[in-house]
Amino acid sequence: MAYSTRCKLASVAAALLAALAIVLIVVFTTMDNGGENLWDTESRLPFSVVPSRYDILLHPDINENSPTCTVKIDIELKEDREWFVVHGKNLVISNATLSGSVDLKEPFEVPKNEWWVIQPAQGSIPKGSYTVTLEFTGSLTRSIVGFYRSSYTNQQGQKRYIATTKFEPTYARLAFPCFDEPAMKASYKVRLVKPASPEYIALSNSDVMANTTDPGTNLTTVEFAETVKMSSYLAAFIVCDFVKSETVSERGVPVNVIARKEQIDNTKEAQYVAKNVVDFYTEYFNISYPMPKIDLIAIPDFVSGAMENWGLITFRETSFLFDPKENSPANQESISETVAHELAHMWFGNLVTMKWWTDLWLNEGFATFMAQKSVAALHKDWDYGDQFVVDTLLSVLKLDAELSSHPVLQEVSSPDQITEIFDTISYDKGSSVILMLEAFMGEEPFKKGLESYLRTHQYNNAETANLWSALQDFAPKGVDVTKVMDTWTRQMGFPLVTVNRNQAGELVLSQKRFLSNHDAKYDPSTSKFGYKWEIPVKYSTSSSKDNELIWLTSDEETVSIPVDASVQWIKLNHNQRAYYRVMYDEQGWAALISALNQKLEQIDAVDRAGLISDAFSLADAEELKYETALELTQYLKNEVSFVPWDAGSTAISTLLQRLPTSEDLMVGLGKAFSLCNDLYSTEHLDCVASLLLEIWENPGSTYCC
Known part of the structure; x- marks a missing residue:
């Protein structure tokens, strides 16, 4: 000053x-x-100014002009304010007025915070309810975020333009002045201006209520019904010359797919998945789909695989269009998973939204988890639940074994930091620890807890602690959900559970943090939990697959499991539903290898996949000899299930890539090539379902040929 x-x-x-x-x-x-x-x-919006309703008039001119647009925002001031701010980036607010005879100064921009400051001409604005009206200009962005112009070439060779949006996480502010934080929920009344030609349609989150054409300008204003309360990043606006195919789910939800005219026939698979999955979620959560319709649209240029705008889900074309004559079953599976993931957000993310981006995993982890559950129910022949374990849980363990990992719950503040946490940890580790949570709670208590959580916080925001609180009411006796799950979500990494047999015949379990680099060093004090976990341990034996759950807690050095002398083998982490790896003693590995070679069916297919993944990861980390890991895979010549081969092909490929760095690998190299030869000379794989054979794109074959 x-x-x-x-x-x-x-x-x-x-x-x-x-x-x-x-x-x-x-x-x-x-x-x-x-x-x-x-x-x-400050970098965050003050909570003393809260929006409740937007009335938006937008003219997305695909010819790249910049017409003046208007937004009216109903706000509540919870205290007297000498200023308040709205988000706005690459916009120019030319005029601002406030109801209640409050004169305003000319608004000005604070670029570093992507804010526009609104101030009274003098004094302060008394607390109360107001409507702020902002006239602004902006243009469709040249990037593929915010409100942007996309293009495609039609069958006649003509270049056609559309206007579309992608607002998550912090890009709504590029389209209109708004309170662009997830906790600032409000309803939206939208009007979009489009060319009057009937080939152009306008789309938004809710149904069209009216069309008004101005013959003088040859423009039509399309008015949409007011939405329910939602976060700004879920709003969506589209003007395009696409066509629509309509259907209705069995529960009466309109499910419409929209695409370029020449691609509309390739939307049938996505529409089939959508109309079935929306009913699955309605039944699972016991909460009806909250919006009047579901539109799903294929966008030529889209930065993400898809975006869960409430009522108007946008997809990259390659994540949505399926031509059975041209595309593989792997594409079909990927499209099914993507559609199911986005529809799960209609409940987890849209109906209940994280309060701040630190809890992003509540959105993405649950959507990933629910997608595998719904796809598995829809396509029972795909064995999708076990595929999820191999492709998601076992895969993310590799990433989370690095010192460069981060906790599921990650503090963020800036737009760049927010964007960075849309990563594998949020999606795949998030969904994997949810899978573990469901396993130790039981499916029905878990479902009841989720329903309670959604009903309590619907049309509002929540934090991770709110979820734990809801689930606690349905948790097994003696299980503290918060205490358990905090160790999995508030520190990075995961444990290695070591199993040793003592002289009394008991199995003694202990834990330590697992790192892929044997020589890596870390300071346990950097985690409030000391890199110890509350570990649910389910196990199967040669005598029984259904054994009582035991806990290896963070404050116990060891826990013992009494084992009858007649038990020949024991496999920890039954069904691979928990987020850890297991190291057996020499006797334990030998017993498991013998069991697989004698009768592989006595150990479930997903457990066989888990053993392979654990063995090779332990060998990579110098916790186990490669010779033992390779010996384990010899049973694969008799394997007829997909998921063990999926895990095995990944392991062998990684092993051979590491070959020059380890003499131990050379000892087992002959075994690996022998295994490949057995694979190609056997008829056993004919037993695997045809779909799984086709999506099994590379079971080590690169190194076998």
């Missing part, structure tokens, strides 16, 4: 006092009580 300089230059006390008085007036009309411009020092 300049007043200190003026004080030094003042030669008369009266002039000094006058100058100070003037400065104080300026200070108190532009600053908060802290004495600083909080719009310069």
